[in-house]
Amino acid sequence: MQAINLTGAAGGPFNFSLAPGAAMAITGPSGAGKSVLLRMIADLDPHEGKVLLNGTDRASQPAPLWRQRVGYLAAEPGWWHDQASAHFTNRTLAEALMPTLALNPNLLDQPVHRLSTGERMRLALIRTLLNNPAVLLLDEPTGALDPHATLLVETLLADRLRQGSSLILVTHDMAQSARLGATRWHLEAGMLSAQDDIAINGDPQ
Numbered sequence: 001m002q003a004i005n006l007t008g009a010a011g012g013p014f015n016f017s018l019a020p021g022a023a024m025a026i027t028g029p030s031g032a033g034k035s036v037l038l039r040m041i042a043d044l045d046p047h048e049g050k051v052l053l054n055g056t057d058r059a060s061q062p063a064p065l066w067r068q069r070v071g072y073l074a075a076e077p078g079w080w081h082d083q084a085s086a087h088f089t090n091r092t093l094a095e096a097l098m099p100t101l102a103l104n105p106n107l108l109d110q111p112v113h114r115l116s117t118g119e120r121m122r123l124a125l126i127r128t129l130l131n132n133p134a135v136l137l138l139d140e141p142t143g144a145l146d147p148h149a150t151l152l153v154e155t156l157l158a159d160r161l162r163q164g165s166s167l168i169l170v171t172h173d174m175a176q177s178a179r180l181g182a183t184r185w186h187l188e189a190g191m192l193s194a195q196d197d198i199a200i201n202g203d204p205q
């Protein structure tokens with residue numbers, strides 16, 4: 001993935017490249033625009049500039065196709081049906097992934113409001129992964145999880161990275177970015193500053 005002069009409510013311009021199988025962790029104070037930046041990349045918030053995936057401009061393809069290839073998971077995922085199972089077009093594949101995140105497949109038969117915050121977050125991650133996106137945009141995906149569930153999520157994400165997916169992760173956990181082998185960036189005052197001696201503002205890499 002490559003961003004060229006990406007500018008919007010999060011600040012910018014942001015210019016960066018992220019190779020297949022690479023991870024990038026974004027930190028910063030609350031309100032700095034970390035979530036907005038992910039939404040800009042996902043083409044959900046107003047912005048200027050370009051985002052390319054495998055050299056193809058996002059603007060050249062329908063938005064639904066882009067959001068399948070670039071999967072976005074909000075810190076508070078949306079649920080628009082009463083029943084959990086109604087959010088999954090392929091229940092068999094969902095059930096196959098659930099044990100990897102310590103989830104009982106029977107949870108799919110539960111009303112969403114009966115699920116815990118952690119269960120909803122892990123199910124939403126599975127929902128995102130079922131599209132096999134080339135890039136994952138994850139906004140604090142383990143913020144509501146206990147240490148064991150966090151480790152399971154990180155193990156699953158590490159496996160996706162080994163398979164060639166890229167990851168942009170908003171997190172407040174410095175150790176998490178290290179465990180995922182992510183380069184670290186700090187977003188504040190509309191600028192992303194490199195924490196690993198790699199420039200992200202300025203000329204595209």
